Amino acid sequence: MNLFTSFRFDAMRRVASLFILIAFCTLLHPAVRAQSKGSLADVSFMEGRWRGTFNGGPIDAAWAAPEGDNLPGFMRMMKDNKVTMYEMLIFEQTEKGPIVLVKHFKPGLIGSEEKDVSDRYSFIEAKKNQALFEKSDGQVRIIYEKRSDHQLVIQRGRQEGGKWVFADLFVFNRVR
Template sequence: MHLFTNSRFRALRRLASFSLVVFCSFLMAPTVFAQKGSLSDVAFMEGRWRGTFNGGPIDAAWAAPEGDNLPGFMRMMKDNKVTMYEMLIFEQTEQGPIVLVKHFKPGLIGSEEKDQSDRYSFIEAKKNQALFEKSDGQVRIIYEKRSDNQLVIQRGKKEGGKWAFVDLFVFNRVK
């Protein structure tokens, strides 16, 4: 009497194959799914930067990461008058860094409700580049240091099922 018939052997082989796939998935999971990111992924932004936007200068400054945060600031001007201020705070969370953004009109009048801010979650990072997605999933932002003296912020929207990015702000380092 055979302990294993052909059908039992095939079932046992399928179970072994399935078990091997599951086991390998667990081994690979930490490298594939664990990219939470940290503030060190955006530390390249530190410094003072200047560019042009909408016919006027735009200034930006970011402090070095310290503790659980990295604060930043932007000032947009036209015809020698401020058109908007923007506060950007990168905060470290257990899920990775987030970006909190508040906009202010001249006179420091908030654009968002006082207890609200735009919120972006970390997606991934490469050397001198970090990708974040707005909480509504409609916008992605890439922060990229293209050289020691150039920092670019790109804005992405989905077009035809793919993300399309354009340079939103191009900054040069202020020395």
């Protein structure tokens, strides 16, 4: 083996090693790991009827079991025995993973968003009884979490000082 061949072989080995190292580090990076595809099974823990309080009144929520490519749900917010808002939430399975589509309605079923517009959240990651989604504008993240057999919590997160900070938005107890 001459000096040129030896140098070329050594250079190719280094490039291959560098490529493997970059690929390995990329797979370990949280942003890459978080792009897991996910499925509706990751949010099936939400199934059932739930009740909590919000803004001084009751809030009811219900989610059906996932079937086919969807898991539908709704919320009803009330104050002084009158509805203040309805919210439809549809989890749909896409090729990239589940998404959440949200529409809000005022009393009288008057849409808050334009007819063809809904808030859209993409799946980030899931753990047991917990799923994280991010709004399409990247400004809000939502965690759906079943903390026990009797408690479901929806948390809203915003960026503060370069990291995501979450606070409970809705705390529900199971309705039997």
